[in-house]
Amino acid sequence: MKGYRNYIILIVLLFGALVMLEYFRPKPVDWSHTYTRKEKMPFGTYALYDLLPSLFPKKEVQEVREPIYNLLQDSTLSGNYVFIHNYFEADSVDTNALLDFVSRGNQVFIAAENISRFLTDTLKFDTHHLDNNTPDSTALYFTSQQKHLVYTYPKNQEAVYLEADHKAGHVALGRNKAGYLNFMKVPFGKGWFYINSAPLAFTNYQLLTQDQSDYAATALSHLPVAPVYWDEYQKQGRMESQSKFRVLMEHEPLTWAYYIALASMVLFLLFKSKRTQRIIPVAEPPRNTTLDFVKTIGSLYFNNGDHKNIAEKKIAYFLEHLRLQYHLSTNTLDEELKDRIVNKSGANEALVANIFNLISSIRESNSITAQTLMMLNNYLEEFNAQTSIRPKANA
The missing domain is CATH 3.40.50 (Rossmann fold)
Known part of the structure; x- marks a missing residue:
């Protein structure tokens, strides 16, 4: 830091010497033919x-x-x-x-x-x-x-x-x-x-x-x-205007001082306005709240103890997935549908059989326990895991 201070002092001294040299430097003679009465140059009057x-x-x-x-x-x-x-x-x-x-x-x-x-x-x-x-x-x-x-x-x-x-x-x-x-x-x-x-x-x-x-x-x-x-x-x-600016314009040093002050003010306003500009807030991308909505509705049903309602919605979503993904008719859950699911999805035959049996049991019951709901959820997650990594069978 001390070394930088010496450099700064040296630069300031050199700049001051340059200003003094320019100030005391003899001005060149102006040989313009002005003929004006106030000019003391050679060709004034x-x-x-x-x-x-x-x-x-x-x-x-x-x-x-x-x-x-x-x-x-x-x-x-x-x-x-x-x-x-x-x-x-x-x-x-x-x-x-x-x-x-x-x-x-x-x-x-x-x-x-x-x-x-x-x-x-x-x-x-x-x-x-x-x-x-x-x-x-x-x-x-x-x-x-x-x-x-x-x-x-x-x-x-x-x-x-x-x-x-x-x-x-x-x-x-x-x-x-x-x-x-x-x-x-x-x-x-x-x-x-x-x-x-x-x-x-x-x-x-x-x-x-x-x-x-x-x-x-x-x-x-x-x-x-x-x-x-x-x-x-x-x-x-x-005759020029009798304002104070007339005096500034008549003397070259005052004219330059005025222009430099004006330019400095403009630069100050430009940089000052840039530094104090209002911060633009970061615009966050819109969040997909669908999953949050589903979790909220699921929590509502689960807390109310309506496990069968939740299970029926999971079953309906599973059957809709089969229709859209594998183009299968799910009106009747029979052996033929089970075989076609196994062939097209590549899922384990025993897993598909367990899912079908549990769906039939839930539909026939008036209510189910939390353990049954948990079992259905585990079967469906395992089915999704198997079908997402194994190639699908040709129709």
Whole structure:
């Protein structure tokens, strides 16, 4: 037992060491392109969202977690609507609401590599991916700056450029060193659309790791100082429920703890219910009570002293046995019947004669003694013993 205890302690220590190692192990960097404002991973926008109050002083910065149409139903709404994501999605209803919002003198800033066809067709421009991935394609500058400062966003990323119809009044604001347009503004009504094809330039990696926050700040400085509506709906969907489960799902360790606790509870209920299940009773096969019934009736007759009645029933059962087993007529107990019984059953001739004589004596008597009944029983048992082990004679 002591040896087993040492093994158990060793296993517990090893398991604890494994848990601690997993807990303190550095987590791998998540390079997912989320663009969400709460994410501090390289391609989140936590740093930029934190920078907005200084870019738009004394103006409200509001996170939007609903579709474009829902927000812009309020026609009195004014300011800058900012979208930064890999893909800008808007159906015809959302696009019309956005066009109406800009036409009233507001601004929409979109930084995306792919833009909804409803908007590109209306504003007469398109996005294209560069086939080659040269340093020039990821080196960006603003055309409005007299001395072109070059900003580089993460290498090994596929560059996207804008192709615009110059007759539609588009104004170039930025290009890459290869000469392709990547930032422009498009007039619509009293307002402007600002289109940028390099959303990675607005991420945490660009602002913090590359220390190039000036690019995002310069791009957004084209917008007037007005309230900012920061879209998170296209990246996260609607606002989550404010229940406690939302907190569990936001943090990976808490999420795993919740799932493990839930699985443990299910296993406990399964095994607990199995251990406390009601015992199924053993079903005994039905008993043949015929013999018990016969013994009871026999005891009743014997105790009442009616020995002849018992003897007559034994005689009737014996004669019935002869009829069924040997197909003999037992109406008359004569010598011919005795000989046929001896031949067919193989029983001793003297025994059969004794049985016949005793049956005749009992039938002629009004009553018999217990000794006579016992004699009849012994004769019949001896007959059954002889006929059960000796072969039957042919008819």
